[in-house]
Amino acid sequence: MQKYGMRWVALDNLIEARKALTEIGADPGGIAHMAGKGLGRGIKLEQVPLRVAHILKQEMLSLGGDAAVHRDVIINKVETTDVMLLGTVRQLEHLSAKVLAQPFGLKQLGHDLKKLLFSLEPPKSRILTCRGKDLRLGERTLIMGILNITPDSFSDGGRFFSINDAIAQAERMVEEGADILDIGAESTRPGHFEVSAEEEWQRLEPIVKALSERVSVPLSIDTYKAGVAAKALEAGAHIINDIWGLQKDPDMAGVVGQYSAPVIVMHNQNGTAYHHLMGDILTFLRQSIELAEAQGLVGDQIIVDPGIGFGKTTEQNLEVMSRLAEFKSLGHPVLLGTSRKSMIGKTLNLNVEDRLEGTLTTSVLGVTAGVDIIRVHDVQENRRAVQMADAIVREQRGVHYVGA
Structure with a gap:
């Protein structure tokens, strides 16, 4: 029976992801597109208004990720909720771009999310x-x-x-x-x-x-x-x-x-x-x-x-x-x-x-x-x-x- 040497590879940031894909011999253009797909992130937002929570949930689901919210959000019984954005770096980058055109203060959230994702990468000298x-x-x-x-x-x-x-x-x-x-x-x-x-x-x-x-x-x-x-x-x-x-x-x-x-x-x-x-x-x-x-x-x-x-x-x-x-x-x-x-x-x-x-x-x-x-x-x-x-x-x- 064929064995494929399956193993887990620790990827904590984009630099590590790009290096791992380069080692495989992936096309450079594909590496730029794929690197962020291998990195999961959990981003917590606190005291998010109900209507904003609904938008974030919908947008994350459309991108293949998710957003955890208080269980009473679905029946509109809370005014605010903490939100946990769950997705890959690629999905969260897409979210940060998509919400720039949304109302209810989401433009600032988009800028802040992009800045936060950047801060999680290894710093340059x-x-x-x-x-x-x-x-x-x-x-x-x-x-x-x-x-x-x-x-x-x-x-x-x-x-x-x-x-x-x-x-x-x-x-x-x-x-x-x-x-x-x-x-x-x-x-x-x-x-x-x-x-x-x-x-x-x-x-x-x-x-x-x-x-x-x-x-x-x-x-x-x-x-x-x-x-x-x-x-x-x-x-x-x-x-x-x-x-x-x-x-x-x-x-x-x-x-x-x-x-x-x-x-x-x-x-x-x-x-x-x-x-x-x-x-x-x-x-x-x-x-x-x-x-x-x-x-x-x-x-x-x-x-x-x-x-x-x-x-x-x-x-x-x-x-x-x-x-x-x-x-x-x-x-x-x-x-x-x-x-x-x-x-x-x-x-x-x-x-x-x-x-x-x-x-x-x-x-x-x-x-x-x-x-x-x-x-x-x-x-x-x-x-x-x-x-x-x-x-x-x-x-x-x-x-x-x-x-x-």
């Missing part, structure tokens, strides 16, 4: 200019080294509180492969005591001025206070890392816009109550993105952070970790910060000083999910783990075949 220093995105996962100049940080409080110790640690992290240094002068661990903007800047000023002249990598300032951010940027810092996503200090967005400084916007909230965990987090981050865009920042200048360890239970943190790839739908670089956090300690029942292996696991998972930057305390160990993961993940499947 490009340069992010950080006020005079460049970062190359898209080729490998970057490492951000954490430098806490606080007496009460959860992980290394007091170790680098003196300027000499802080400078030595910064230089050590750069030697170990840090692409960015993230400097924080106020602990943000649960139960921390807030410090005034004056005290925070008093801690930051000498180290920012010293490192801006001594290290070659961009300096990121971990602060949610606009006054501190402005002074740090004026003193030579390059990036602002706001744990409240520009939404706590109303002047922060204006500061990053004034200095054209790349900004990291992190999800955060008081308490751990959510309507839909991922939906609520993404909504918060979209609001942060809009605040940054209103001040003139665009594209890679806005970096999103899911906020592991902030406003989330251990179970919620683990769910976010399992769905990291969904943050690519925002269309901006993604930063992941899990280093030594309580999610690891509670899952493995380990003290903070014993969480390296757990951190390395989350870093590698971040690479597989397509994040752009990993924020860590242990630079050398994480750099090696990430470099190995990059060698596997970023070497696209299908590149090694006869005739390539």
Whole structure:
């Protein structure tokens, strides 16, 4: 009996699909037409008006896909419904084009769907200019080294509180492969005591001025206070890392816009109550993105952070970790910060000083999910783990075949 060597081929994006079809020897014109047919996507829309839901259902069925809606939509007993578009990339591309001519706000939906589908493809190599220093995105996962100049940080409080110790640690992290240094002068661990903007800047000023002249990598300032951010940027810092996503200090967005400084916007909230965990987090981050865009920042200048360890239970943190790839739908670089956090300690029942292996696991998972930057305390160990993961993940499947 003839056997055909049947096997499943993992195709996660158009690049992989095109390579797999090229390996078969398919006609180039056919490849362009067929590649999107092998990629399934589930696109969720929230609170869609009833009449729009009917149109989307009808259009997806006409294209050979489907749209899941609330069961009461068919009898018109709901005013709005969440919708799950189910189809191939090819079908969804056709949908995005078809609805451009439809009423009820579907033109904008068509544009947004096209943009989202593009964001799910592997990013191209490009340069992010950080006020005079460049970062190359898209080729490998970057490492951000954490430098806490606080007496009460959860992980290394007091170790680098003196300027000499802080400078030595910064230089050590750069030697170990840090692409960015993230400097924080106020602990943000649960139960921390807030410090005034004056005290925070008093801690930051000498180290920012010293490192801006001594290290070659961009300096990121971990602060949610606009006054501190402005002074740090004026003193030579390059990036602002706001744990409240520009939404706590109303002047922060204006500061990053004034200095054209790349900004990291992190999800955060008081308490751990959510309507839909991922939906609520993404909504918060979209609001942060809009605040940054209103001040003139665009594209890679806005970096999103899911906020592991902030406003989330251990179970919620683990769910976010399992769905990291969904943050690519925002269309901006993604930063992941899990280093030594309580999610690891509670899952493995380990003290903070014993969480390296757990951190390395989350870093590698971040690479597989397509994040752009990993924020860590242990630079050398994480750099090696990430470099190995990059060698596997970023070497696209299908590149090694006869005739390539």
